[in-house]
Amino acid sequence: MPREKEAYRDTLELIATAFPGKTMLTATEVAQFWGKDVRTVRKVLKDDLVKHVGISIVKLARRMS
Known part of the structure; x- marks a missing residue:
């Protein structure tokens, strides 16, 4: 089972804070x-x-971390 990258959780939290309540983002x-x-x-x-x-x-955080 692959491990998640170290920065993944922090990046996901940063995105979620910037766009509260959204799960999908447009380009x-x-x-x-x-x-x-x-x-x-x-x-x-x-x-x-x-x-x-x-x-x-989630996918964006994965790509960014």
Whole structure:
């Protein structure tokens, strides 16, 4: 069973604090959180973004940690 990365829990908490009550984030919200252009976010997360829905905060935390 794979171990979670050390920074995963902290990253998940950071995202959850920034977007209280949300479980899915749009590319625009991730761009705002990262301080990047939305096109950059779509390029970096292209395999993880679900069309018209976004990305779950759990998957985003996993990718960021």
